[in-house]
Amino acid sequence: MTSLTLREHVAEPANLWIRHSFSRWPAADEDDLWCDLATGRLRSPVYAAESGRGDAVDGSAAAELLRSVSDVVYVPPVAAEHGPLRSSIIEAAAAMGAPLLVQVVCDRLADTAAADLPPNATMVLDVLDRLVGQAVALREEFRENRQPSLPFAPAPLQDATLVWPLISGWTDQPEVLGPVTVRFAAAxxxxxxxxxxxxxxxDRRLLAERLQTTWPEAFDALFHGGESVPDTAAFRSAAEAAGxxxxxxxxxxxxxxPERLRLARGLAGHLIELGDAAVSGGDAYxxxxxxxDQDEVDIEAAAREGNLGVLPWLEGPAKHAVEQWLTAWRGD
Incomplete structure (x- = not known):
């Protein structure tokens, strides 16, 4: 068995800011289907068995890896018997300060409560398995223009961030997104x-097999849809309309x-979002x-001493954005 390591990713909003993921991870519960948030791939016990990435992971080895990181570490879903592994990682992160993104499959929400996590751990709720499992009922509700009976009692959702899987030709369509986002807000x-x-x-074959008889339109989109990119604009519009x-x-x-690192990461995240939203000139952000992110400059001290102008990588709209953000952070 190969040594456990951390894989590195580009941290950005599209992958929920994940910088590190474990090179191996035990399989989740039987038949659970979930999205690998670091890579955007589909994950299931079948994949874990075929790839060898479902091998056992030692909790102490995983926790030890957190000593060397200061950016977001991804903690995927685990089966109940591997709960101690996740607990070891969460406890280590609480002690060492590394931020975590803890993913929970919808039906396993009872195993983890957002309120029980340390402040540097963020819980996200994966709804893909429930979406596929309820395909028959959901499809009929959409066809009849009824409010979909998507899952969840209101209480668990108040502290959780839901992750909606965007699949081209299926879950990125306005006729699906509109009622779904309204239901989430109501819940x-x-x-x-x-x-x-x-x-x-x-991935397409696995999803198509599950949806062939329950949601034929989704089956067609998966089987014949090719490699088109999901429509993120439609999702944003539906989410905003639902509040x-x-x-x-x-x-x-x-x-x-150090607090300096927390400030720098928060500011860097703000600049990345500005770059994503910019029509032009995003490269400066x-x-x-x-x-x-390299944490080589105390940006707050540089601003306080009037030295932002000497930083060669900070100019134009990015410099202005940094000044505005720091002013708001200080409460000036």
Whole structure:
């Protein structure tokens, strides 16, 4: 068995700010279907068995890896028997300050409560398995233009961020997104964020097999849809119309990691979002964010001493955005 390591990713809103993921992870519960938030791939016990990535993971080894990181570590779903593994990682993160993104499959929500997590851990709720499992009922409700009886009592949703799997030709369609986002809002959700799925042939086949008789239109979209990119604009419009937040704030480090690092990561996340939204000139925001993430400059001290202008990577609209953000942070 190979040594457990952390894989590195580009941290951005599209992958919920994940910087690190474990090279191996035990399989979740039998038949659970979930989205790998780090890669946008489909995950299931079948995948874990075929890939070898479902091997056992030692909790102490996983916790030890957190000593070397200060950015978001992804904690995927686990079966109940592997609960101690997740607990070890959460406890280590609480002690070391590394931010976590803890993913829970919808039906396993009772196993983890957002209120029980340390402040540097963010829980997200994956609804893909429930969406596929309730395909028959949901399809009929959509066809009859009835309010979909999507899951969830209101209470669990108040502290959780829902992750909506965006699948081209199916879950990115306005006729699905409109009633779904309204139902989420009515159930007490405050934030639903999209994760575009990058499905390969195996992923498409697995989903299509489950949906062939329960949701034929989804089957056709998966089987014949090709490699088109999901429509994120339709999701944003539906979420905003329902009064839902659709952006996840960047999870930030906590003590004993330095406050300077927390500030820099929060500011870098803000700049990345500005870059994503910019019609032109987004590179200036991304460049500044990249340098801030390297934590080589105390940006607040530089601003306080009037030295922002000497930073070669900070100019134009990015410099103005940094000044505005720091002013708001200080409460000036």
């Amino acid at each position: 007490g959700a405050r934030r639903v964020v999209p994760r575009s799925l990058e499905l390969d042939a195996r 839902l937040e659709h952006r996840l704030p960047r999870p930030l480090p906590a003590a004993p990691l 991304y460049r500044a964010a990249r340098f801030l």
